[in-house]
Amino acid sequence: MTGLRNLITGLPDAFAAAPRPARVEGCPCCTSPAGPDALLRTPRERLGPEELAHYAGAVLDTVGSPADLRYFAPRILQLLLTGELACPELESFCLKLARASWQDWPEAPYLRRLFHALWQDVLGDGEEWWDAEAVLCAVAAADPATVEPALAEWARLATPTAVERLHEFLLHSGTEPRNAFWDRRAPGYRAFTDWLCDPVLLAAVEEAVHRTENPAHLEQLFTVHAVLETQRHRPAR
Template sequence: MNESVALYLTFSEFQPPRKISGCECCISEKQLKVLATKKLVEITPGEIETYACSALKTVGSIDDFMYLFPRVFDLLMKDEFEWVDPEIIYGAIAIAKFSQWDKRKKDLIKGLSRKKYLQLLKSEDDNLKVDSWLCAISHIESDISFYLQRMEQPEHAQALYSFTERNIQSISSGKLHNPFWRDCPDQEKVILSWMHQGKVAEYLLKTYGMDLKKQATSG
């Protein structure tokens, strides 16, 4: 089955809202009316992008979100948003009590997330997106070992190096570069620990002469 079709079918139980409420400073009534009345699969990225950026923070309810979610997630997977960060959307998924979704929905979202992540690891043009998507996914997955192990595979070396360079200041600051990690501090701690060992430590020693094992011993 086509992934997009599977996404819409899996969430088809949710009905269109009669009205979506939101902060008028964040989204207009006209935009909200389009989301509540237009056929879901026909809503364009431009029509739903503002909503996606503010969902469950200043716009809409969980019921609204669950109805609009397959469209938002489908467009996110296809990279059709111009300025909505994946961390924002995954943050909304967490607010929508992802841990309480039924197994079929959770398995689908986790499966699509993993597939997207693996695609980014393989693409040299999208290495910088690995950082963003790893952070995003960490909003809904407590165990991120799968993602770290895949980044350490030899064929994904460039992605690992790019991630390390982007977060090299964390060695001294104890904080990852992406500010969205503050929303999932437990996963941030896991990554900070991971960066002090294995492939990351080997890269830092070879490239910059930073001996993290020696630092840990002397500390």
């Protein structure tokens, strides 16, 4: 996780040029003026989950704007990716980043590196508990163009962790994504469902079987293969 950890730590410096808002507007029916403005009385890097949870969940709906989201985004991402902030989910927050047009921000290249490192960590670090589908859904929400490269990387099954993540997903969901934050009309969702049914993935699993000697990993691969093979022979709906 070293590369990802360094990027998480570096978020405040990467967003150093993001202007601090003079105030944070909120819906008068849903938010007291003292709530959003209280965020500005504490240095951004010292804001904790208690202060940011409501804003992070409600921003662009009943509070805040794209401009102040840019200012608070690095701290919210730090808390989400270290597990200190449990709500909103990462998928939900990435949807908000997309609504705020984060790819037009000067910090966009840094965020792309962060999302790439996050996915690499999902596939490569067995000591970190990541829900692969949740992270893929979040990445798809933030930047749909990254989904197919992410799936191609997963299909390589280059690490025991990549095999374990696929095994976990298929045991839990079969070949139908179940994360509630997927937009089933979006290209990212369609790319994922197509990938799960693609003979190329089945062939990649078979190739991984031939190069794997660890009995536990082989058992996972055999299970993955069985689930994918069953799906291949299932009648089309």
